[in-house]
Amino acid sequence: MTQGSIDWDKLGFDYIKTDLRYLSYWRDGAWQEGTLTEDNVLHISEGSTALHYGQQCFEGLKAYRCKDGSINLFRPDQNALRMQRSCARLLMPSVPTDVFIEACKKVVQANERFIPPYGSGGSLYLRPFIIGVGDNIGVRTAPEFIFSIFCVPVGPYFKGGLKPHNFVISSYDRAAPNGTGAAKVGGNYAASLMPGMQAKAQSFADCIYLDPQTHSKIEEVGSANFFAITHNDEFVTPKSASVLPGITRLSLIELAQSRLGLKVVEGDVFIDQLDTFKEAGACGTAAVITPIGGIEYNGKLHVFYSQDDVGPITRRLYSELTGIQFGDVEGPAGWVVKV
Numbered sequence: 001m002t003q004g005s006i007d008w009d010k011l012g013f014d015y016i017k018t019d020l021r022y023l024s025y026w027r028d029g030a031w032q033e034g035t036l037t038e039d040n041v042l043h044i045s046e047g048s049t050a051l052h053y054g055q056q057c058f059e060g061l062k063a064y065r066c067k068d069g070s071i072n073l074f075r076p077d078q079n080a081l082r083m084q085r086s087c088a089r090l091l092m093p094s095v096p097t098d099v100f101i102e103a104c105k106k107v108v109q110a111n112e113r114f115i116p117p118y119g120s121g122g123s124l125y126l127r128p129f130i131i132g133v134g135d136n137i138g139v140r141t142a143p144e145f146i147f148s149i150f151c152v153p154v155g156p157y158f159k160g161g162l163k164p165h166n167f168v169i170s171s172y173d174r175a176a177p178n179g180t181g182a183a184k185v186g187g188n189y190a191a192s193l194m195p196g197m198q199a200k201a202q203s204f205a206d207c208i209y210l211d212p213q214t215h216s217k218i219e220e221v222g223s224a225n226f227f228a229i230t231h232n233d234e235f236v237t238p239k240s241a242s243v244l245p246g247i248t249r250l251s252l253i254e255l256a257q258s259r260l261g262l263k264v265v266e267g268d269v270f271i272d273q274l275d276t277f278k279e280a281g282a283c284g285t286a287a288v289i290t291p292i293g294g295i296e297y298n299g300k301l302h303v304f305y306s307q308d309d310v311g312p313i314t315r316r317l318y319s320e321l322t323g324i325q326f327g328d329v330e331g332p333a334g335w336v337v338k339v
């Protein structure tokens, strides 16, 4: 697809080949100088650990076109840090924060024509990843690695953007109690494919996972974190070692406290206590804030604020967050990095 044929207002979350991607190899114990390449196909050994043993991790962040034409990245340092933690968990060499941010900037600059215009609601999604490659057969860390970043112009991940969606509680787990749930690694997503497909076949936006130990507490959506607002205006979000520490979640915790004056509680969200909440949402880079209209559990749909309207606190969090990302609202120091 060429940039000229993109209908910016109708973008979903689908692969579009953009002009250039960043590519860097780790060989002989060091990262080599990264380059930009037109080729979107990787040529790797059939023995690559990424193919057999899931030795890989990835990130997701966005570049936003502002009203004045400038370009914002949102908290890329946090993505760099999380990727370093994922690498540590999977015995992969990590990329220093400054190298990560510079590579993101290069990819955005090289694909500037693919950034959706201000006002369209779209953004340029960046997908950094590290994979174990090179000839190998035993279960061990790879002899070589690739760090790459490509980008895709995207619209809403869940159709319709800021509109309530229904979710269903899954009886499957996406991660084990002391497994890799807190790392952004492909295995967690492979585990979520079948439950996610089953949820969508029943017309739910996606499924929500419970804690893998007791199956009594909400953990997260397969592609986003969970939050809810209590009847006495507390912002509640699950705290668990098997949940991915989302950067949107982290940002909403700060904004709920500092801008909306809400008390924040990071703790247990019991599935049998959903009537404590008046609003609920899924939050993430791709999901932004997706209001949760209802959650189905054991065949019963629990409805929060409304099935077709967005609660006032969710709405305020959304406009604060997206206002900062698109440069319309001043963010806390360091959140926005100009490209």
Ligand code: PLP
Pocket: 060, 220, 221, 222, 223, 224, 225, 244, 245, 246, 247, 248, 249, 283, 284, 285, 286
């Ligand atoms: N949880 C999962 C499983 C995710 O895939 C994501 C998306 O990255 C999130 C939570 C939210 O994380 P972030 O806000 O950093 O995008």
Ligand code: COI
Pocket: 059, 060, 061, 223, 224, 284, 285, 286, 287
């Ligand atoms: C993100 O929001 O960046 C994600 O990784 C979610 C999904 C596309 C896997």
